[in-house]
Amino acid sequence: MTTSHGRKLVIGPTDRTSEQRTPESPLFLIPEAARESFVPFVATLPVPRPGENDLTRIAAGRPLAEGDRIEVTGRLTDERGRPIRHALIEIWNANKWGRYTHSDDPAVQPLDPNFLGIGRTLTDSDGNYSFYTIDPGAYLARPDIGRWRPKHVHFSILGSSARLVTQMYFPGDPYLEKDPSFFLLGDAQQRHLGVRSDSHLDGFAGAYHFDITVGGRNATFFE
């Protein structure tokens, strides 16, 4: 280790919550004698029921949600490209109009009674995952200054010792340029854009591929 400090976290522009909660001090490095204790081991994960990776309906056999259906697929690996198997991936996204089903979302955009906006799955033995969801709308994050967030899908990764919360964005979105969260990705921005292709599924408007690489020593349990 050549640095004396860890990363200095940066505040997202025009993000008031970020100004109030981001530490001023750089992060501290973990001494080797304590490093292993920072690696959690998740021994038990929930087992999703079939269909929990399909956000386009509340439940099998129910009406389709409003909006364009899209596939979101990818592969979960560590930095050496080894698959992270049987990890829990949870996603959530806004509906077609940019409204979250969350009870705190004050947005005036309508709710869709056929869209809950949450899904989960386990990666397969090669680290692959797939979801079916609705192409989300941009949402108005700061009505006071008219700042919209670009459309995005939230991801949470949990399994073995991997822990990551991140977002997939959509290429060409006009709101990307002024988004504080996207800004903070810096050099990594390109990797957070889903790679678009046509979907082979009937009735789907497109497919996005989003490979996820869990970095650092926590990705897979110390060997």
Next chain:
Amino acid sequence: MTNLLPTSDDTIGPYFPPCFAARERLDLRTPFPGMNVAPAGTPIRIQVQMLDTFGKLAGGCSLIDVWQANAAGVLRRPDNAGDAAVDTYFEGFGRVISRDGTFEIDTVKPGAVKNGQSARAPHFTLTFFCDGFNRLVSQFFFDDEPLNAGDPLLLSLPPELRDRLVARRVDDVDGVATYLLQVRFRGENETPFFDDLLS
């Protein structure tokens, strides 16, 4: 093998679905509700307050991961399930949500973790996911543990910062030893957080 560039942390946002964790009090003491089994050790409750730069509770929906050793000071690993010192009724990992900047952990007091010839002070690790930052990780201690004086993590910090990682014993609640931990994300008495990517 090629080296892939890591996917970055990004904000969990204010609208993380609470139903993914659902509890504002995490219970690590009751692995099988309704069954007459429990992990070994002294039951404790840890009350946590998350504070912003004004010293006010950092409200809104947030998610916190909890990780600790069992009462014997053993951390679970993929390869130690068969060890006698592993408590089969204690996983040591859990997720909890907060809606108002506070949450609670019902658990057992972690034991001192062996570290070569010496022992780490009893501790627990919290990972915070919250609107306003992406992910913050730190490790916390108890104010009634003499081993704190020699703990390598505490000793790695400037002396004036060490107390900020220590939970204080307060009055018992429901007959259970209770600790209060204040986590200051920013500002005066800011909590030291650790970098588990560069370390």
